[in-house]
Amino acid sequence: MAGMEGRSIIVTGGASGIGEAAVRLFAGHGALVTSADLDAERGEALAAELTASGRKVQFIRTNIAQESDVRAMVDRAEHAYGRLDGAFNNAGIANAPGLLADMALEEMQRVFGVNLFGTFLCMKYEIQAMLRAGGGAIVNTSSVSAFIYDTQLAAYSASKHAITGLTRAAAAEYGQHGIRVNAIAPSATRTPLYLDYVEANPGYVAKLEAAHALRRACEPIEQARAAMWLLSDDPSFVTGVVMPVDGGYTLY
Ligand SMILES: NC(=O)c1ccc[n+]([C@@H]2O[C@H](COP(=O)([O-])OP(=O)(O)OC[C@H]3O[C@@H](n4cnc5c(N)ncnc54)[C@H](O)[C@@H]3O)[C@@H](O)[C@H]2O)c1
16 A cells, blocks of 8 residues: 555554554554554564564553653654654543443543543644654544444543544644544444443344444454555545444444
């Protein structure tokens, strides 16, 4: 795919699920990957495995909700690879299922702290680095919850709606500097986050998968491929878009 070979790209949430699939995929296409995650054990192990097979992957333990961590993450990518060309801001968490009127303010703040403020911090420092590099591409991870209601996920849904606002604002402000900013909006994707949710909600999975036009959940690699396409040079005139990668879930 045009524009991955030799490009310096950050992946947040790179230790698991969609982020792990993205680290493997981007590195396999010749990108110089900086994988960032709270989970140092899994993140380091993946970087070591891929480095041993000749890929370029470094891991940095990062809490995207902490400004100093995010600054260090971007510094590390620039220091190791000389510049920053792309970022997949994918780390995110769900709220504990519950109706809105029963939700503690602290739960709303916890989810917004990672999904919205964390994504904002990543974009802030990545954009500064991309301005130094003369351009770049950002892909955020939203969710179909940014389009349609999903049961007992008020904090999560609101935070993903807010990522649409960040994505469109940054696309509008930095397009003139050669920076494209888009998002993918996954539906049910077979990652630990999804499988935990399914386990906590027995009986839900068959109904959910049947609600997709393609009658199945997504594999993490399918989300990673969509993110890679948006980061590559191929969609060179696409910016400010939140693209459902949902097997037709939002058609209904
Ligand atoms: N799996 C799905 O069905 C689905 C659907 C829609 C959207 N998404 C979104 O996709 C993204 C990835 O989810 P996933 O399913 O791969 O989940 P996952 O739990 O498998 O992976 C998420 C990773 O993010 C990391 N992380 C969490 N908080 C962090 C923080 N503060 N700083 C740094 N890293 C942190 C975790 O350690 C984990 O490795 C999330 O933004 C999620 O909201 C997932």
